[in-house]
Amino acid sequence: MATEMETESYLEVYDVAKKEGVAKTPLAKVRFIPRSGERLFLALEPGKWMSYTVVDVQYFLGYESSTGKPSRSGSKGFGRITLYVEPSK
Numbered sequence: 001m002a003t004e005m006e007t008e009s010y011l012e013v014y015d016v017a018k019k020e021g022v023a024k025t026p027l028a029k030v031r032f033i034p035r036s037g038e039r040l041f042l043a044l045e046p047g048k049w050m051s052y053t054v055v056d057v058q059y060f061l062g063y064e065s066s067t068g069k070p071s072r073s074g075s076k077g078f079g080r081i082t083l084y085v086e087p088s089k
Helices: none
Strands: 010-015 018-026 039-045 048-063 079-088
Touching: 018 039
Parallel strands: 010 079
Antiparallel strands: 010 018, 039 048, 048 079
């Protein structure tokens, strides 16, 4: 059975230095999407914040799961936004 994260649009954060994903959240919960060059702070452990600089942003357009065709509405369909980041110095 598919989980909710697998059936809805989401934003993921990918660390290019470690070559692995570091965070993932439903797109509906995101209020702001940082642009390339901006800094992002993530609490990866309780009380410990990591600082990242956004290197690139890629938008993957959604599709209607019922038809398997591209969605014509940004509010419908499954898609994702990937932030490629590197640790800030």
